[in-house]
Amino acid sequence: MVSKIIKTIYILMTLLILASFTLADLQETTVSWVVPSAVSHSVGYPGGCDAVNFFFVEHDVTIDGTQTKIIPKTTAAGDVNCQTASASGEAMSITNGGNITLDVNMTITSILFTGVTLKAWHAVTAAGAGAGCGTIGLGGWEAGCTATGADDSTVPSVSTCLSVGDTNVQLLADLAVGDVNYLCFAADFSSVVQGTNSDTLQSNAFQSAG
Numbered sequence: 001m002v003s004k005i006i007k008t009i010y011i012l013m014t015l016l017i018l019a020s021f022t023l024a025d026l027q028e029t030t031v032s033w034v035v036p037s038a039v040s041h042s043v044g045y046p047g048g049c050d051a052v053n054f055f056f057v058e059h060d061v062t063i064d065g066t067q068t069k070i071i072p073k074t075t076a077a078g079d080v081n082c083q084t085a086s087a088s089g090e091a092m093s094i095t096n097g098g099n100i101t102l103d104v105n106m107t108i109t110s111i112l113f114t115g116v117t118l119k120a121w122h123a124v125t126a127a128g129a130g131a132g133c134g135t136i137g138l139g140g141w142e143a144g145c146t147a148t149g150a151d152d153s154t155v156p157s158v159s160t161c162l163s164v165g166d167t168n169v170q171l172l173a174d175l176a177v178g179d180v181n182y183l184c185f186a187a188d189f190s191s192v193v194q195g196t197n198s199d200t201l202q203s204n205a206f207q208s209a210g
Contacts, residue, residue: 040098041175041205046090046130046182048074049082054091054201056116056187065115065192071137072185076196083137083184090123090130090182094203096175101208103152104172104181109200112165115192118201119145119161120171123182133184134158141186152210161186164201174208 043051049072056070057078072091074080083091096102112118121140124131133139140161147156149169156162162169172181 037100037207038098039205039207041102042095042097043203044093046088046093047082049091058189066190068188069138069141070187083133085132085135085137087131089132089137091185092183093180094172095180096177099177102175102205103170103208104175105168105204106164106171107168107202108164108166109202113197113199115190117188118164119186120164121156121161121184122158123184124158125182130182138186140184174210
């Protein structure tokens, strides 16, 4: 008799549990956890130039508008280099101030001045710091730059340069959060007209494709 009562109670409890599932109305909400991507970079000038004092000055004996391997100077007088082979002798630095890995492009915002070829390459680094731009500040200069800047695999190096003109070219790849890369530049002149003429060099950082 007792066993029958227990069995009956068990059956009733099972039915109640099944009924509760049958009567339940389940609804779901997807919750998401978001940390926005922050794309931010800053430009520095370890070698002594700045955003408005970055001069390429012909300094050979002919002064005829034609010369190669012209490194940046701090003034139009051309008497102080802001790019050397020494530590902190890099013309420019790029720092990733955001929270994602970045690639960095550069371009001249208008048409590059007639007769000028602007070349860029990576500085030597040591222990994470800039260690100069190579021999006499021209370690990456090439007569014809071999880097194309088309993607991560074709950015310049310490020994290969990239020509920077009025089309975006990739200068840096996979710049980690908080990291700094150091850059070097040289200009080649070919029949450039006399006088002081200016272009704007613009850097553009974006989330790394890699």
